[in-house]
Amino acid sequence: MDISGRPEGFASGGLELYAFTEADFLVIKQLVHEHTGIYLDHSKRFLVQTRLSRRLKQLGLKSFREYRRLLQNDDGSELEHLANAITTNTTAFFRHDHQFEFLAERLAERQAQGGFDGEIRIWSAGCSTGEEPYTIAWVVNRVLRPENRAKVKILATDIDSEALAVAEAGIYPEEVVAPLAGQYDLRGAFLRGTGPYRGFVKVRPELRERVTFRRLNLIRDWSVKRPVHYLFCRNVCIYFHKDTQRALMERLADTQDEGDYLFLGQSESLFSTCNLYARVAPAIYRKLY
Secondary structure: OOOOOOOOEEEEOOEEEEOOOHHHHHHHHHHHHHHHOEOOOHHHHHHHHHHHHHHHHHHOOOOHHHHHHHHHOOOOHHHHHHHHHHOOOOOOOOOOHHHHHHHHHHHHHHHHOOOOOOOEEEEEEOOOOOHHHHHHHHHHHHHOOHHHHOOEEEEEEEOOHHHHHHHHHOEEEHHHHHHHOOOOOHHHOEEEOOHHHOOEEEEOHHHHOOEEEEEOOOOOOOOOOOOOOEEEOOOOHHHEOHHHHHHHHHHHHOOOOOOOEEEOOOOOOOOOOOOOEEEEEOOEEEEOO
8 A cells, every 4th residue: 555645556548547446447448338338348447447547537536446436426527528528539531542533433423413302411420530421522522513512411410529529629730631742732721820729720611611520429319310321330340249330320320321331440340230232342341122
């Protein structure tokens, strides 16, 4: 025991890690699964300890036992912080660019066939810090004429409120977009920061206004205006058990009509999960009925 009153644990990379027992891990693992659907196996134990030690320090707590008591008496606000700490936000502009090329081709084809009678709805489910939905908006602006752009509605959702705050601000370090410079005209999507924002870029208003951000927990009750013509749910289901994946895919499929498109992560598949789609390209599926 540390008689100085500091939490028991050890330092790692400048962060003092709080002692984390098997009982602590099992309780938090269960709470995370119930609240987010994310399944944490033992390979994630150190990750959980590291990320939550930062949270305990912010709260001024001295042990995970205290944190467990806080969670068990929580009104929902700390569970939101827990979800923020556990979720992984790996994303990039034009990540898996063949999917955005596919989207551009479908939109261009429809425009060539006479345009859009009604709205075109696109949903980025698990949008993280916003790079995916802003890429979609960028594609829309590059491919469609102004009168057709106005008919495209982009919904971007995530469970992580901190990631959503970054997304809504639309401000990113220049190094995030620098790899795109050789292939895309960055001036069409970003404003370069000056003064205190030097070294950053901001998504142009005409792209930002095309996206509606909303906090949404995919395993809770939610409602999305249908049909969703293009649904991006990439690298989301990989964090769920098979049963949770099946239930989620059935609900997502209910938002789409025959012929609508679903985009998954490169390592994801609908095999033994959902038979309502046919694969048309790597990680791209079309609703059958």
